Amino acid sequence: MDLLQLLSFGEHGWGAALLKAAGMTVLLTLSALVVGALVGSAVAAAKLSRRRIFRYIGDVYSILFRGIPELLVIYLFYFGGATVMGAIHHWFGGEGFVDTPPFLVGALAVGLISASYQAEVYRGAYLAVAKGELEAALAIGMTWGMRIRRVLIPQVWRYALPGLGNVWQMTLKDSALISVIGLVELMRASQVAAGSSRQYFTFYIVGGACYLILTGLSGRLFNIAETRVQRTQRRNPNA
Amino acid sequence: MIDFAFLSDTMLKLLAALPTTLSLFFASLSLGLLLSLGVVAMRVSRWPFLSYPARFYIMLFRGTPLLIQMFLIYYGLGQFSAIRSSFMWEILRSPYGCAVVALAMCTAGYTAEIIRGGLLSVPPGQIEAGLAVGMSRWTLLYRVIGPVTLRQALPSYSTEAVLMVKSTAIASLVTVWDVTGIAQQIIQRTYRTMEVFLCAALIYLVLNFLIVRFMSWVEYQLSPHLRERPVQRVATPAAETPPSL
Numbered sequence: 340m341d342l343l344q345l346l347s348f349g350e351h352g353w354g355a356a357l358l359k360a361a362g363m364t365v366l367l368t369l370s371a372l373v374v375g376a377l378v379g380s381a382v383a384a385a386k387l388s389r390r391r392i393f394r395y396i397g398d399v400y401s402i403l404f405r406g407i408p409e410l411l412v413i414y415l416f417y418f419g420g421a422t423v424m425g426a427i428h429h430w431f432g433g434e435g436f437v438d439t440p441p442f443l444v445g446a447l448a449v450g451l452i453s454a455s456y457q458a459e460v461y462r463g464a465y466l467a468v469a470k471g472e473l474e475a476a477l478a479i480g481m482t483w484g485m486r487i488r489r490v491l492i493p494q495v496w497r498y499a500l501p502g503l504g505n506v507w508q509m510t511l512k513d514s515a516l517i518s519v520i521g522l523v524e525l526m527r528a529s530q531v532a533a534g535s536s537r538q539y540f541t542f543y544i545v546g547g548a549c550y551l552i553l554t555g556l557s558g559r560l561f562n563i564a565e566t567r568v569q570r571t572q573r574r575n576p577n578a
Numbered sequence: 579m580i581d582f583a584f585l586s587d588t589m590l591k592l593l594a595a596l597p598t599t600l601s602l603f604f605a606s607l608s609l610g611l612l613l614s615l616g617v618v619a620m621r622v623s624r625w626p627f628l629s630y631p632a633r634f635y636i637m638l639f640r641g642t643p644l645l646i647q648m649f650l651i652y653y654g655l656g657q658f659s660a661i662r663s664s665f666m667w668e669i670l671r672s673p674y675g676c677a678v679v680a681l682a683m684c685t686a687g688y689t690a691e692i693i694r695g696g697l698l699s700v701p702p703g704q705i706e707a708g709l710a711v712g713m714s715r716w717t718l719l720y721r722v723i724g725p726v727t728l729r730q731a732l733p734s735y736s737t738e739a740v741l742m743v744k745s746t747a748i749a750s751l752v753t754v755w756d757v758t759g760i761a762q763q764i765i766q767r768t769y770r771t772m773e774v775f776l777c778a779a780l781i782y783l784v785l786n787f788l789i790v791r792f793m794s795w796v797e798y799q800l801s802p803h804l805r806e807r808p809v810q811r812v813a814t815p816a817a818e819t820p821p822s823l
Contacts (some may be wrong), residue, residue, distance in 0.1 A: 343600060358607070378807060385706060400782045402783070403779070403783075405740070405785040406740070406782060406783045406787075407742075407744070407782050407783065408743075408744040408746075408747030408758055408781045408782055409744060409747070410747040410748060410750070410751075410758050411747060411758055411761065411778055411782070414758075414762055414765060414771070414775070415771060415772075415775045418765050418766075418769065418771040419771040419772060419775070421769075422769060422771060424651065499676075500720070508641075510641070510645075511645075512643040512644070514643075515643035515646060516643075516647045516748070518645070519751065524806075526643065526645060526646060529646065529649075530649070533649075533653065533654075537656075539649075539650075539653040539656075539657055540653075540654035540655070540657050540658070542650050543646055543650035543653065543654045544650065546646050547638075547642040547646045547647070547650065550641065550642040550643060550646065551638070551641045551642055554640075554641040554642075555637075555641065564814070
């Protein structure tokens, strides 16, 4: 079979499967990024806390998730998740083996890894917001919620965007590791296509090209978003 | 509750795989560094036919997951009989060789960008000053550009080294029995995820801690100019005694 036939969208081609898998990769990365944003901002808050115990917790989280191989974390969640799910299942009188949903496990594992990197991004962005602005907001009588919503978040968001772009790229690449627990995303689909057509080289090249397109496109999007966000910023006249 | 016998048994099995992880790390890091020097030399070249291939290389290896690169090398290249009959087959036919090649090529892409960042931070005035005192290109590189770049690039490089330690775990997916590979094997046999995970995680954490410590020690050694000058302890007895008025 020639290349075009292999990649066609018809019955014998792998085009549709790969496209669907690419969608799955994007979905997985997005979910992981959301998990990472929630946990990551909590970790950042812990690191910036005045209480020493919270700072310790934040630091330990960073050390753990940035120092342990991603693959091990994924194994922990997959096999550990299966054990926990099995226990809950038996608790309620069920029998047999329970499958852990790979998407959930994957999004959680990659998300928690991404959180450790996002925490640093948010922490840096928070520190970049001028203290005077928060004091001014306090001085004109804004409540805590208002200060966060109107002053802090819009600016943290702006400073965090370049860093978030990097984290997104990293998470996108980490999501390929979820293929080991059987979720059919881009990596897994390339593997399956390569194995059944015996065209390993072709399909890994095609899979790699898909990743390249995804990272390239999202990099472009982040650049556009950055220039948009920077529009209201006063420019440095010397720059 | 805690099964110490199982824990120590697991730890011993994992430590037996530590040399594989370490040799993967050192081999790929040093090969990657060598390769990245070539890539960065091409990248900063004024000639487009040198700098564009380097740009392409960096984009390629930074834009795709390491896993797919490793699979491409391990499963993909063996498909061609030209490669199977060439000298490269000696390296590429073993999973270990493929893992080292993939890791080295991948880290070379990242390291090249780190070094380029360091190069760009060399103040142009210093280069001009070097030229003004009549340094040759090599002397300039060796005396001015090299040291400044090294100092600038070291913190990022230490991050890259930690990422490399973590990346060696991926080699277990092409059947290299490193720490992660053995850990996964034990987990699948015993289903005691938490204990095995703790042991393996501890090994990697200690390894990364040592690397970070070593790198910051090197950094400290390389930046004496940033430290405070030793306080001169010349006897000034008048200042020692508190003024009594």
